[in-house]
Amino acid sequence: MKSPSTGLFIAIATILLAGCVLQPNVRNYTPPRSSTPPPAEAPVSLSESLGPSEQIIDMPQQTPAPKRGELSDVVERMARRSACAPAAGAKLIARTSAVETYQVSCEDGQQQLYKCELRQCRLMN
Template sequence: MKNVRRLGLAVAVCVLAGCSSTGIKLPDWVPSFTASQSAPAPEPQAKVRNNAAPGELTVNDGSGDVTIQTVEFRSGTSSATVERLARRHGCSGATGAGLITDKGPVEVYRMKCDNGTTFMAQCELRQCRPMR
């Protein structure tokens, strides 16, 4: 459960920092910036530190340090089932569904979709359902 909370924090930081592609196209009536308008002041870039533990990433966004846990891709018992479930919910991806928790009776899988979104599913005793 601790890993799921860390993942939620990592996703929230990623969304707030604008590092994920949402695939949303703005309508034509939304004004765009032109050369005649003054450009907004650049925001300070988040600094990434390499002195974090292996599998972790420390980011400073100006309001403090945040540690993000990175997870390597691991296939699990229900990876194929989660991939079929993801296709039914409109998500297709080349990398497949990876296990992000420890193996056991309850497992959480994540799959990167081609449209830039992420599909997550929880499997309990090989019965999988999408997470909202």
């Protein structure tokens, strides 16, 4: 036969063990941050990524037409008179109510700036 103290011991042990199982004392693990980034994947060339029926075609770059102003033709004529052959025409770079500023790229690589105030243009440089 069991003694009364044995039953009490089993009851206390059961309560203690149940408390340990229901409320575990476990902390979450967070790994330390690494100062080095993960290794990057090797780049893949364009030709390697194409299928057997695909090919690379070089397309010429289309440059937008230079922005023209009201006095672009006048400025181009002035540039020709000052020994500049305009490569792409006079480009309007600034405009206010009474002033227009133009840039002319010459074929020899020089740049000229013109300022037109009240329809009167002059070379700036």
